Amino acid sequence: MSVAIKPPHVPPDFPARKLVNLPQPLRLYRGGLIAKPVVAYESWGRRSPADDNTVLLFTGLSPSAHAASSALDPAEGWWESMIGEGRPIDTQRWHVVCINSLGSPFGSSSPLSIDPASGRPYGTAFPLLSVEDIASAAREALHALGIARVACVIGPSLGGMTVLAYCVQYAHEVDALISISGATSASAQAIALRALQREIVRSDPEWRNGAYEPGRGPRTGLRLARKLGTVTYRGAREFDTRFGRRRVAEPGAPDGEPRPFEVESYLEHQAERFSQVFDANCFLALSRAMDEFDLAEHGSTLAAAFARLRGMHSLVIGVETDILFPIHQQRAIGSGLEAAGAEVEFHAFPSEAGHDSFLVDLARFEGAIRGFLARR
Amino acid sequence: MSVAIKPPHVPPDFPARKLVNLPQPLRLYRGGLIAKPVVAYESWGRRSPADDNTVLLFTGLSPSAHAASSALDPAEGWWESMIGEGRPIDTQRWHVVCINSLGSPFGSSSPLSIDPASGRPYGTAFPLLSVEDIASAAREALHALGIARVACVIGPSLGGMTVLAYCVQYAHEVDALISISGATSASAQAIALRALQREIVRSDPEWRNGAYEPGRGPRTGLRLARKLGTVTYRGAREFDTRFGRRRVAEPGAPDGEPRPFEVESYLEHQAERFSQVFDANCFLALSRAMDEFDLAEHGSTLAAAFARLRGMHSLVIGVETDILFPIHQQRAIGSGLEAAGAEVEFHAFPSEAGHDSFLVDLARFEGAIRGFLARR
Numbered sequence: 001m002s003v004a005i006k007p008p009h010v011p012p013d014f015p016a017r018k019l020v021n022l023p024q025p026l027r028l029y030r031g032g033l034i035a036k037p038v039v040a041y042e043s044w045g046r047r048s049p050a051d052d053n054t055v056l057l058f059t060g061l062s063p064s065a066h067a068a069s070s071a072l073d074p075a076e077g078w079w080e081s082m083i084g085e086g087r088p089i090d091t092q093r094w095h096v097v098c099i100n101s102l103g104s105p106f107g108s109s110s111p112l113s114i115d116p117a118s119g120r121p122y123g124t125a126f127p128l129l130s131v132e133d134i135a136s137a138a139r140e141a142l143h144a145l146g147i148a149r150v151a152c153v154i155g156p157s158l159g160g161m162t163v164l165a166y167c168v169q170y171a172h173e174v175d176a177l178i179s180i181s182g183a184t185s186a187s188a189q190a191i192a193l194r195a196l197q198r199e200i201v202r203s204d205p206e207w208r209n210g211a212y213e214p215g216r217g218p219r220t221g222l223r224l225a226r227k228l229g230t231v232t233y234r235g236a237r238e239f240d241t242r243f244g245r246r247r248v249a250e251p252g253a254p255d256g257e258p259r260p261f262e263v264e265s266y267l268e269h270q271a272e273r274f275s276q277v278f279d280a281n282c283f284l285a286l287s288r289a290m291d292e293f294d295l296a297e298h299g300s301t302l303a304a305a306f307a308r309l310r311g312m313h314s315l316v317i318g319v320e321t322d323i324l325f326p327i328h329q330q331r332a333i334g335s336g337l338e339a340a341g342a343e344v345e346f347h348a349f350p351s352e353a354g355h356d357s358f359l360v361d362l363a364r365f366e367g368a369i370r371g372f373l374a375r376r
Numbered sequence: 377m378s379v380a381i382k383p384p385h386v387p388p389d390f391p392a393r394k395l396v397n398l399p400q401p402l403r404l405y406r407g408g409l410i411a412k413p414v415v416a417y418e419s420w421g422r423r424s425p426a427d428d429n430t431v432l433l434f435t436g437l438s439p440s441a442h443a444a445s446s447a448l449d450p451a452e453g454w455w456e457s458m459i460g461e462g463r464p465i466d467t468q469r470w471h472v473v474c475i476n477s478l479g480s481p482f483g484s485s486s487p488l489s490i491d492p493a494s495g496r497p498y499g500t501a502f503p504l505l506s507v508e509d510i511a512s513a514a515r516e517a518l519h520a521l522g523i524a525r526v527a528c529v530i531g532p533s534l535g536g537m538t539v540l541a542y543c544v545q546y547a548h549e550v551d552a553l554i555s556i557s558g559a560t561s562a563s564a565q566a567i568a569l570r571a572l573q574r575e576i577v578r579s580d581p582e583w584r585n586g587a588y589e590p591g592r593g594p595r596t597g598l599r600l601a602r603k604l605g606t607v608t609y610r611g612a613r614e615f616d617t618r619f620g621r622r623r624v625a626e627p628g629a630p631d632g633e634p635r636p637f638e639v640e641s642y643l644e645h646q647a648e649r650f651s652q653v654f655d656a657n658c659f660l661a662l663s664r665a666m667d668e669f670d671l672a673e674h675g676s677t678l679a680a681a682f683a684r685l686r687g688m689h690s691l692v693i694g695v696e697t698d699i700l701f702p703i704h705q706q707r708a709i710g711s712g713l714e715a716a717g718a719e720v721e722f723h724a725f726p727s728e729a730g731h732d733s734f735l736v737d738l739a740r741f742e743g744a745i746r747g748f749l750a751r752r
Contacts, residue, residue: 234565236564
């Protein structure tokens, strides 16, 4: 993604962002209520009169709804080459809606929003967020916009989990799905890594139990957590090729200390950028939601949950070097859908960039997505 | 390893630990000097009159020299089933010396030692430590004990790096080596993970630029760094099998928060134990040494460095699920030795426990080590 660096915890401005005030309070999946829910989104292309061409896009944990540039916001989006005229998600045919996840700092209701009960930002008083809520907020937003059906729901990473949460809750309103490096539930190792990231944030004294002032907060904790995230998002072979043991060019400390490695400088750059635009309480809520998600809760067994997706046209993509959403989890999504009688196209890409390959190794993903959508 | 929990930064007491005061100051590999070097060790078995039966054992970053129990200290050691009468490293034949790494808090000269220049603990004034120094301190200790030759030098993890550092510096004094999940240099991903661990420790306000009072220090930072270490030491499949998505048994918070996952509790236990016995400045020094190690510095090329090991009888063991010292690095050690004309036995074990398999999947390691030593 490419977002301008702003002062901490001031969400960046996205000129193309649109807001939907949902007409009803939003009841959350694990209890809790958002009294005045707002969903931020961006859109590209035009709705067909028959309401049969909406592609719904969910994001990973970090990005905003600015997936691609538009006349309203010419800045490059996080999936710029994927969306547009003649692109894999071709806006000459499709009406694309990218949803900013509930809980994210980039426009939708989140810990940064004003709690009507207190008149102050929710902070840690934001009710326990689930992936199902990201899906249901999006669904209510579409309905508020008069969109009753989704031709295809797409998402990578957290967005892939959200695709499953959307389809299992609203299967009768969806024709097709594209799951990219998602999971029916987090692996124990992914839980360990994300729980550690959250503890790192909360261990920063500036977190102040979540009651930091807007514009302040646990910047160091967020920076360290993002470094850990970045390592898990990428590939070991990719790091060896890109960075190896090269050192940064600056001279070492005066006492002859060896210079830092380039890979350290790369992590610093990624983490600094993230910690300047992302809110800590939002991070904690979204990260936690990923660990708590379990598709199997939507049936007596996981297979029973998948059975709700019978007949869904499905494209499932995973990456062999992904350590956070490993390839066996992608195969499990594919075989779960198949066992439920869904039509499944499955790809295990050998990309070297790990979990983030959908942002990097674009040719492979573009080809598969273009082909799948062309057959719809 | 199994060490008693003590107040922070008070090194545990190991009754069998012996100390060698080296007769000369120790000049370090990257400059710097330790004026009054001490090396801690434990030993098992008896030296042969011909001085041809010493097995030298190096450790990973965390353990002390207490690799096995003895009459002096019946507590279980970190490699208990490997060393003893009739065990794979059979003390009826071998005289086993396990060295506490220079820089470790468990007895050898380290940031906890008194700096003769100041009369206070070195702390961050401890000179820049290299893996080569761990090796040379051990070699000087053996010489001080009157041991001129090593029949076999063994080590896992950091110990595996130390085996290479020992052999490349003192090849003419060594007959055989066993490298377990070591590396000729750290991968970029391993550097990223360890550099992040160190930054987590240094970001704890209690670190105070390394000038914390003895018995205090960055306990939280050390605990978080150890959690990250523990994730990287183990295997993803193992975590799924051992922990999956199970929750701890304690009731949740009163507001109905979901209970923590078992894997979080496991990490907490490991990290708490480590942070109670390990010193932060020692951790920083040893971790840094692992990133800086590069066998290729010992020749014009890596192949030239390996050429110094010509004729060395070698056993190289790696684990396919190791993410910290990945299997391709083990193959590189094996092929580097082979290209140098060393005799190499290589094993790539499919153990599920990742880097820590040498502590867990003992049957495989015991069989290989027993067989190799029996043929010496």
